[in-house]
Amino acid sequence: MLHHPAKLPQPRRPTMVDVARRAGVSLKTVSRVVNNEPTVGPELAERVMTAVSELGFRRNGIARNLRSQELSATIGLLIEEIANPFYATVAGVAAEIAAAHQTLLITASSEEDPDRERALLLELVQRRVDGLLVVPAGTDHSFLRREVEMGLPAVFVDRPPGQLLADVVLLDNQGGSRAGIRSLLDAGHRRIGLLLGSLNVYTMRERLAGVQAELSGSGIPYDEAMVRSGIAGPEQASRAVADMLGLADRPTAFFCANNRLTLGALQELHGRGSDAALVGFDDFELSHLMPRPLTVIAHDQRELARIATEQLFERIGGDRSWPSTTVLPTQLVHRGRR
Template identity: 40%
Template sequence: MTTTMTQPGADGARPSRATMKDVARLAGVSIKTVSRVVNGEPGAGDAVRQRVLAAADRLDYRHNHGASTLRRKDARSGIVGALLQDVGNSFSAGLLRALEDALRGAGLSVLAASLDEEPERERGIVADLVARRADGLVLMPASRRHEYLISEYRAGLPLVFVDREPHGLDCDSVTVNNHGGALAATAHLIAAGHRRIAMLSDLHDIETAVQRRAGYRAAIDAAGIAFDPALLVHSVRSEQEAAEVVTRLLALADPPTAILAGRNIITIGSVRALRTAGLIHQVALVGFDDFPMADLVEPGLTVVRQDVRRIGAEVSRILLDRLGGSIAPPQHVVLEPSLVLRGSGEIRPGPQARTR
């Protein structure tokens, strides 16, 4: 059937949107029949259903899902809220796309928001999504405790935590072995001969940052290397801050010969500083998190890669199970990251480097 776009009237006024009553009149059925068809309810034969859909198409009718949800207490909104730290960051953006791809087939749309490590912002957005009757929430929390979600969880709202575990609430989660990833990265640098290994980390109390710092320390201790607190810098929040920190570290009397960057924006800032200093081929660098074009810089960046698509697939699987009525005990999925070798992490310390 050919659909013709409705044009504004001669006076330039915007025409009113077609209503369910208009569709019923054109299809020659009752408003209740139209309601059954557009809401996917039984009670209308195939021929009637096709007639209603054809009338709706001809009139450019758009169903008001929000209104029907308010009328039907058991109805779903078709919306899943995804509260991530920064949808502009490549990790969060990749995770969001993976969620969209996995949930679209189930007729669900993803409404995303950035939390920016602000607990109050998190609570406000959660309250807004609950008021809008979101079918479920995917949460990369900024808050440290999550008891405030207990009432919604008990009421049946599916909650899946991602990247960070829930605290004060036992619900589903999908995380990565951050400790193991950082330990493997640091051990890789140690195996290449490095003893002066710096680490730049995120905010002091972010769970993933704590775990990555612990992995770094575990590898240093296991190798019998004396820990130098000057080489572990936390609360690095931007590319610019990372570049400034690396520049200061390179100016030490005994500078690092290798760097572990605790997240992707820190890696980018570290690359800028090393390139500015002319040391991009002399100081080894391993980043936590892969990102687009990390393989195109020279040398290619060695990274601890989190499989973002698998993370999104696991989150979606659990969420769809809950929406399908699963009452199984909470699942706590921990995925293993992988070390991707591209060159920057395989640079060996120069002959001038001190051994300790």
């Protein structure tokens, strides 16, 4: 006779009622904390979060209670500006993968404004999205900690979060910049004009750090006269190049820290018929058709977006492993007509 082992009773999943009892608060207070309503004081919210942690209660479990045991089948994507082809590619790939998972993608743009970023992310949380993909603008994301600790998956793309432990997918910004500067130094250039965006942005700081490290390692002084930072787009980049070309000891080469700055520099150099060398971080569409030679620090934007989005869906599916940081390589590619 075959004996089948008796099935052990499964432990009961904690409920919001359990959380309320442990915290010594009402069920309504727990619901308000879960929904990030501002009407709950910090002391009560902390008691609820402590109870959630002690009971091993996950946000997704709470969300299912609140949504009739269904996920919302939506994820949120926060990017910097949809007009930039880099972020348009990220959004396109994320939408493709979301569709394959029968999930709707909600996309918003922070316009590099940390306050707008915070408001948009909290709005997405209020909409009970199943996960977040974030290209951060600010440096403090602790306002998401409560939701992340309760199980809301969040993956940060291109830049790490501030004061929050989460998955991150990055580019090798310093390595790419070092390789770009090294190529100019190897070609004999010593006066290199640097065009940078806002140094409040992580990628700009990392790319500048790579430039400085390579110059220092080669014994080349870092000359502030050769640096223009806070450049917002192609027009300002074009004017910055014109300004530096007017110096008595002008640059013989330029390094641009993103694709939009490269376009502005390219326009100015071509218009002047200048033979100054040009290296730019990020490839861009039709770069191979540009009327003069340039070198781009290329990377696989689609792969960056794919890894981040797939990781988010793994988290939504139940992966609770320790948050990871993935760094994608870059490579120098010669573009334009030679």
